[in-house]
Amino acid sequence: MSTRIFNTTLIAALLAASGSALADRRADDEMTVRAKVVASVPVYETINEPRKQCWTETSGHETQTWRAAPNPGGAVLGAIAGGLIGSTVGKGNGKVAAAAVGAATGAVVGDRWNSGVVTESRPVQVERCSVQDNYRQVLAGYDVRYRFNGREFSARLPYDPGNYLTLNVSYRIAQDQRDKRWHQDDRS
Incomplete structure (x- = not known):
């Protein structure tokens, strides 16, 4: 049994010595x-x-046109004025008819004259961007x-x-x- 222990110890010592020899050799x-x-x-x-830089510019104008809403005040004033002018023309029943025609014509003209086409112009804002190099x-x-x-x-x-x-x-x-x-x- 002692030979077996001796052999095991000898093998372990040889392995340890060879490992340290390789480590020393690598260091050398x-x-x-x-x-x-x-x-x-x-x-x-x-x-x-x-870098991207952006800014806002004014570029031209945008124009909008629309017809204004009818105004009853213009029609009333036109009818009164037309009736007065029509009543000065003619005699008898013709005077009444002329006043009626003058009032109707004055109402139409007054309505159209007071409510016409409205045009509005506004500047247009446009966003512009450019890329600038930054070295x-x-x-x-x-x-x-x-x-x-x-x-x-x-x-x-x-x-x-x-x-x-x-x-x-x-x-x-x-x-x-x-x-x-x-x-x-x-x-x-």
Whole structure:
């Protein structure tokens, strides 16, 4: 039974050691270094936010025409005036007939004369709108040039890095480096 416990303990220790070795190895593959910033130039984008502006203008006139309602006062005055004028014409029963015809004609003329066509003109209000461009500049980031290992690189960053930039550098062996120029040893 003690061998079984020994084997289990040995396997657990090996697994723990291999996990920590992989963690250390991953940490060894990657490191941070500082690179000198050569230039940092702000980059702006132009954004358009159009705005709608409306106002009211007077544009021409609107004309309305209608016939006024009949006015009984004009008909009464016309009938009186027509009757008086008709009574001055003729003699006897002709005078009465002329007065009646004058009164009827005066009533019609008075009614039409007093209630005619009414025309009214009013200015027309019109709403007019226009869209006006509203441009503004927005900071989009920084074009940064930096020097690392004797070479110059560039990147766009959302912030200004200052005089130095921190880089994550990873040293790993590239996959399958052999190509047609590489030859294996003749002994293999």
